[in-house]
Amino acid sequence: MRRHPMSCLIALITLAAGCGIQPTDTITAGDPPVAQASSRTNVVFFVKDDKLVKVTRPGLPNVRDLAMQQLLDGPSTAERESGVTSPIGTDSYVTLEITREGDDMMTLTREQPAKGLALLQLVCTADAIPGIKRVKVTNWAGDKVEFHTCKDLAS
Numbered sequence: 001m002r003r004h005p006m007s008c009l010i011a012l013i014t015l016a017a018g019c020g021i022q023p024t025d026t027i028t029a030g031d032p033p034v035a036q037a038s039s040r041t042n043v044v045f046f047v048k049d050d051k052l053v054k055v056t057r058p059g060l061p062n063v064r065d066l067a068m069q070q071l072l073d074g075p076s077t078a079e080r081e082s083g084v085t086s087p088i089g090t091d092s093y094v095t096l097e098i099t100r101e102g103d104d105m106m107t108l109t110r111e112q113p114a115k116g117l118a119l120l121q122l123v124c125t126a127d128a129i130p131g132i133k134r135v136k137v138t139n140w141a142g143d144k145v146e147f148h149t150c151k152d153l154a155s
Contacts, residue, residue, distance in 0.1 A: 042067035043128035045121045046075050046084045052120050052154070053084060054128075064129055065106070068098050071125045087118040104133040111140055124150035 040059030044067050045052050057070045075084040099107045106126045108114075114122050114137060126135045127150040138145045 042070055043125065044071045045124040045128070046071075046079065046086050047117050047121065048082075048084045050117070052117065052124060055079065055084070064131070065098055065100075067125050067129055068106075068108075071121060086121065087116065088114075088121055101136070103131050105136060106132050107136040107138065109138050109140060119148075120150075120153055123148045123153055127151075 040061065042057045042059040044055050044057050046055055047053065055075075057067065059066055071086070072088065074080075074086045074088075099109070101107055106129070108122055108126060119137065123135045123137065126132055127148075133149070135148050136145065137148060
């Protein structure tokens with residue numbers, strides 16, 4: 001019977017690789033890791049039967065203004081099928097610039113000032129973001145500036 005030099009070499013290397021490794025006990029390094037992130041729920045306002053309705057969207061940790069993007073994305077398919085709409089998506093000035101002035105005020109700048117239910121949607125959604133106490137609404141030219149809260153507009 002003839003031996004293959006290559007198979008003998010592989011067997012020798014395999015045996016040599018295992019030499020000198022001694023088994024060890026389990027080493028503990030403290031408590032197991034625990035996830036500490038908390039999820040948030042965003043409040044977004046849409047319109048149904050000519051009235052403002054509150055819906056919730058999943059939030060992300062440390063993404064405070066996500067609710068405004070979710071508002072601009074409009075109602076979900078299921079919400080639209082149930083009669084929920086958004087006048088913001090139907091006008092010609094959907095572009096919205098969001099800036100922060102300190103931690104308690106959000107500025108919403110649009111080509112034209114919002115009015116009616118669109119204004120209510122914008123202000124109430126921004127006002128529902130934790131920490132926001134008032135919303136400044138203006139147009140690109142800056143010649144029309146209004147300060148609102150959801151409570152002021154809804155009354």
